[in-house]
Structures are given as structure tokens and as C-alpha cells.
Amino acid sequence: MNYTECPDEELMTQLSRQDIQAFETLYDRYGNLVYSVSLRILRDVQAAEDVVQDVFLRVWRKPDHYDTARGRFLTWLLSVARNRAIDEQRSRGRRQRFEVGSSPLEGEGPPGDESDDPALAAVLADQRTAIRHALAGLPPEQRSAIELAYYGGLTQQEISRALGEPLGTVKTRIRLGMQKMRAALATARLGFQSEDELRGSSGIAGRP
Amino acid sequence: MNCEEAQGLLDAHSLGALDRSEAGRLEKHLAGCQECRRLHQEAVEASALLALAAPLRRASPALRLRLRQRLAPRPALRWFPAPRLSWATGAAALVAVSVGALTWGGFLQTQVNGLKEDNDRFAVLYDELDRRGETVDVLQKALTDAAFRQEHLQNLLQEQDQAMRVVALGGEGQEDLVGTLPASEARGRYMWSQEEGLGVLFLSNLPQLPEDSTYQLWVTREGGSPVSGGTFTPQDDGSARLIVRTSDLAGTLTGMAITVEPAGGSTTPTGDIVLQGQR
Numbered sequence: 001m002n003y004t005e006c007p008d009e010e011l012m013t014q015l016s017r018q019d020i021q022a023f024e025t026l027y028d029r030y031g032n033l034v035y036s037v038s039l040r041i042l043r044d045v046q047a048a049e050d051v052v053q054d055v056f057l058r059v060w061r062k063p064d065h066y067d068t069a070r071g072r073f074l075t076w077l078l079s080v081a082r083n084r085a086i087d088e089q090r091s092r093g094r095r096q097r098f099e100v101g102s103s104p105l106e107g108e109g110p111p112g113d114e115s116d117d118p119a120l121a122a123v124l125a126d127q128r129t130a131i132r133h134a135l136a137g138l139p140p141e142q143r144s145a146i147e148l149a150y151y152g153g154l155t156q157q158e159i160s161r162a163l164g165e166p167l168g169t170v171k172t173r174i175r176l177g178m179q180k181m182r183a184a185l186a187t188a189r190l191g192f193q194s195e196d197e198l199r200g201s202s203g204i205a206g207r208p
Numbered sequence: 209m210n211c212e213e214a215q216g217l218l219d220a221h222s223l224g225a226l227d228r229s230e231a232g233r234l235e236k237h238l239a240g241c242q243e244c245r246r247l248h249q250e251a252v253e254a255s256a257l258l259a260l261a262a263p264l265r266r267a268s269p270a271l272r273l274r275l276r277q278r279l280a281p282r283p284a285l286r287w288f289p290a291p292r293l294s295w296a297t298g299a300a301a302l303v304a305v306s307v308g309a310l311t312w313g314g315f316l317q318t319q320v321n322g323l324k325e326d327n328d329r330f331a332v333l334y335d336e337l338d339r340r341g342e343t344v345d346v347l348q349k350a351l352t353d354a355a356f357r358q359e360h361l362q363n364l365l366q367e368q369d370q371a372m373r374v375v376a377l378g379g380e381g382q383e384d385l386v387g388t389l390p391a392s393e394a395r396g397r398y399m400w401s402q403e404e405g406l407g408v409l410f411l412s413n414l415p416q417l418p419e420d421s422t423y424q425l426w427v428t429r430e431g432g433s434p435v436s437g438g439t440f441t442p443q444d445d446g447s448a449r450l451i452v453r454t455s456d457l458a459g460t461l462t463g464m465a466i467t468v469e470p471a472g473g474s475t476t477p478t479g480d481i482v483l484q485g486q487r
Contacts, residue, residue: 020279027275031267033259040262049271056275071249078259079252086224128260135261149225150258156225171220178219182254 008073015063023060030074031056033124034081041085041151051088055081086153134184142177145170209237214244222251270334277355323358330354371408371451374401383485385464391415391482398464398485400452407452409464411483414442417468423482424473425450428463439473 003011003025014022034055039048058065058080066076135143148154148162156174160167214237220226221234238245378399385396393413400407414423425437442448466483 020276023279024276027272031272032264035267035271036262036265037259039265049268052267052271053275053278057278060279071252075253075256078256082259083224124260127257128264131257131260135258146223146258149220149223150255151262153224155227156220157227159225174220174223174225175216178223178251178254182250185254185257 009068012059012063012066012068012073015060023056026059027056030077033074034077037078037081038085041082041153042089047088047092048085051081051085055084082150089153130185131181134181137184138177138180142173142180145173146177146181149174209233211237211241211244214238214241215247218244218248218251219255222248222255268335269338270331273334274331323354323361326354327358367406367451370404370406371449374399374404374406374408377401383464385411385466385483385485387413387483388481390480394446394466394483396466396483396485398452409448409450409452411442411448411450411466412446414446414448414466414482416442416444416446420471421468421479422471422473423448424467424469424477424479425452426463426465426467426477428465434463434465434477436473436475439469 001014003021006014006022006025008026008029011019011022011026015026031052035048035052038051038055039045042048042051055077059077066073070076135146138146144163145159148159149156154162156167156170159165160170163170214234217226217230217234221231226234238248380401380403382397382399385394385398387394387396391414394411394415395413396409396411398407398409409425417423422439422441424439426434427437428434437450437452440448440450464485465477465481467477467481468479469477470479
């Protein structure tokens, strides 16, 4: 079996057979991504490593929690990681304001590679550029509302209180911001392509 | 909730930004509306892309190692093979696991603690070297070796706990061994417990031997030839404590003896018997 060429979903099937090489392949593909988003949310290296460990142990122990019918593997994995990091942040009582465009923390480790898989790394790098451009193209207040929700784990109500803005305003900013972001990503051919297109180009979870 | 209202909440829901009651109402609608479910999935995929906007950082290789070690049971003790042979195998050793074992508990615990500290230091060093982009192969091997040593010593500690219980509870039986010339002062007592699955042999007053010789334990079963229980060296005061692990600790045991053999031991007894017990 050629693990390097194997799609994520097939590797997940292998995990149900306790295939350690399949697990390592998935970790090598996405370990840095999971770590990066966890670190962005928690801003603590040790806590971020704990989240990575929890997330991948969950993948190992309960691969059946991933349902192919409900979307692509990487979408699911990043959601699990983000939710786990937000839970950790809440349990630590360390909820904090996340400022748009804040610089990386000192001591959080070296810049990483997208993935140990060079072809996948190239795809992910393109996607990273596209999503950053899409975010950068949003009005600052829309971008801020989206980031407070995604990285800060705040509800619309909490964002409203934190920013001192009416709830309706926050809801509108999130809705419009996400609409514009999707439109920008669609222009960049990211996010909503068919499975065949994804595998042939640069979808988030499609293998090149 | 109708579709128009639901679709106005999809983005916020995909970001986890709805309060609980609102999320509950939306999810109820989604359960019964295929088109809204499709749009929701699109929103979820778009939200997931936000993860890619986080500054990319490289996870520590030590994290990968730790994770990998938690996936599966560690392999058997490769570097410290502890022979666990039964009488029935008739093979070379009956297993004399440790000499002076009962006085070694504290020593072993210190060793285990030291190894734990070593492991922590290795992990830190590993991270540091990796950040500097230097090779970590040697450290990785050392870290793994230390983990195995730690596990092995922990197993020995557990075994000695068992031995302590045999001694404290008196075991299920005991046999005395008597010294013979040229070690007429030597004495021995063997206590065993089938429940614990081991026996403990206490020896005292054993003369020190020259470097080219060693003591060797032998046991015999009815109708069988002596089987080696391994070699050992007494403490400076002439005492030794052996933990004996066999499939049959006493049932068909007909004899136990200590002989003096050339260094490294023998496959069959060749030297003087210095201690023996007979049933």
C-alpha cells in the first residue's frame, strides 16, 4: 500500500484496522496545521501540544467519529482541533481579546512546513495565501468579528458586549464578512469545488 | 424556523458563534431540510479554511515521538531480556532474577526515579536540538533506550513487591538448604507461593569465590536431571537473595543445590556442591 498517495479518507479506513503507518501519514500531513491553529487560539506552546496530542489520539482511537458523508477529512479534523482548543481556552479561564493581525508570540517554535507531503504542502500554501488575501480584503470590523468568533471562541452576544456594538450589527458583520470571504475564495477556486475538481486542483482536503 | 431565517444563521453557526438556544433551533431545522444542510456544509467548509490563516508553526518532533509511543504497547524488553523459563522447558535457566533483591528495593526506586529525570532531560534536549535543526537520531535512540530501562526496572520493582509478600505471609511452603564442605557454615531457605508465582531463596555465609568461579543454582524434578537456575555472586557479607520464577515452584521439585562452577556457569553441574536441600 502506498501511503503517501493514499487519500485521507482511505487512511481513516485503515485506522479502524489499527494501522499505525496510516496514522503517521495523517499526522505528517496535518500535524503542523493542527498545531498552528491550536497555538493561534491558545497562545501557549505546551497547551497547543496537548491539544494536538488529544486530537490525534482521538483520531487514532475513534476513527469512526469521522463520517465521510458529512464532509472532507481535513475540514472535520480542523473543526475538532479548533473546538478542542476553544474548550481548553475556556477551561483555563484565559479567554482573551484577539487582535486582528496580531504578531506571533515569542518562543512558539520555528515557522513550519505546511506538510511533510511536498505536493500537499504546495496546495496548502496556495490555500493559505488565498484565505489571507480573502480576509485582508474584508473591512476591518467584519474581519475582526469573524476572528473573534473563530479564534476567540466568542458568540455573537459576547462579541457584541466585547466591542460595545449592537448585537444586530455584529450579526450583520459576520454574515456579510463570510459571504465576501466565500466569494473571494470562489474566485480563487477554493472551497466549493466538486470532488473531481478538488483532486485536480487545490481544494482544502483534496489530494493533488 | 423557516429556510430564510435558518440560512441567515448558517455562517455564525459554522463559526460556533450562536448561543445555545439559537444553535438548537437551527440544528432542528437542519435535521429536516436537505437544502439548508447542503448550504450549512458549505459554510462549515469555508469556516474551516480560517484555520489556514493562522501563522504556520512546526510542531516539535518530540511531540510526534510522544504521540507515537502512546499508540501501541511498547515492545518487549529488548535490552534486558529476563529469562522466564519453566521447568518443563528443560532449558538453561530457571531464572534467578536478582541477587540481594530484597535489599535493592530502595536502590531500584532511585534508579527508576533517575531514569525518569533522564527521560525528561532527553526530551528537553531533543526539542532544543531540533529547533536548531541538528540531528536528533542519537538522542531519539537514547530516549527510547531510557524508556525501556525505566520500564524494566519498574518490572523488577513489582517482582520484588511480590517477593516481599511471599516472605511476609510465609508463602505456601519452605525448604531449608544445608551447607556442605567446603562451605559447612552456609545456610539457605527457600520459600515459595504459587499464588504469587515465584519463590524466594535466602542464602547466607557463602564464602567469596575467586574471579574465575561463580555460584550456580540447580534444581531437580523427580526422574529428571538438574536444571540451571542461573549464576550469582553473593554480597560482601556472604548473603544472597534470589527470586525464582518457574511454572512449578515446588510440586515436583525433588532437590535444590548450589555448586561452584567456572565463571559464566555450566550446562550441567561440574563443581563442588556447597549447599543442598533434599525432600
